[in-house]
Amino acid sequence: MMKYEAFETIYQRAAKRHQGEQALEKLLPTPLSTSELALVDDSRWLAAFTQKVFQSGISWQVVRNKWPNFEEIFFQFDIEKMLLLSEEQWAEKAQDKRIIRNFNKVKTIALNALMIDEASHRHGSFAKMIADWPSEDIVGLWAYLKQHGARLGGNTGPYTLRVMGKDTFLLTRDVEGYLRNREIITTGRDTKAALQATQTAFNHWQQTSGRSLCEISQVIAMSVNR
Secondary structure (H helix, E strand, O other): OOOOOOHHHHHHHHHHHOOOHHHHHHHOOOOOOHHHHHOOOHHHHHHHHHHHHHHOOOOHHHHHHHHHHHHHHOHHHOHHHHHHOOHHHHHHHHOOOOOOOOHHHHHHHHHHHHHHHHHHHHHOOHHHHHHHOOHHHHHHHHHHHHHHOOOOOOOHHHHHHHHHOOOOOOOOHHHHHHHHHOOOOOOOOOOHHHHHHHHHHHHHHHHHHOOOHHHHHHHHHHHHOO
């Protein structure tokens, strides 16, 4: 078995770089419980995926400023209403000046609505599927979103999970850099080998520290970067 750096060592290094343990704790994210996450309406998942897709490659603040218009134009991302829109209606909405006019990104709304609807039929709701997905295989959830969704690969899917309260680590530049420095991952970032090695390492730190994946991820990032 690979010898991992003790999480307490990583934590203390992060605390030293960020004005002590008390200050560090205030910066750590808190995931929702399984029961809380299962109650999130599926429309909010579609909204969150859409927001992250549109934020990719442009200013996040620009998207936030226009977001009330997105909610209005896309009927608060009601899944059933999204599935009833015709191709012509999607094209028309993509040209609305009140939103960011990008037809390719607008099309992801329809595709991700379909993904959510299909999962809802199998699991009771998309939110329930997400809530029940085991933390020991969070990269499996990433793969699901990438395979079944539209433009949810890379960090888009994981960032959305984090924002919505699902416990997940993130392969940010800092976290990836740490894992490479420790030779936990030695291949391409998105290869099966790298993702599985990352998952195994995070499983180890979660079991030995009792911390959530998102806390561990943030602590690692803060241990290598101010």
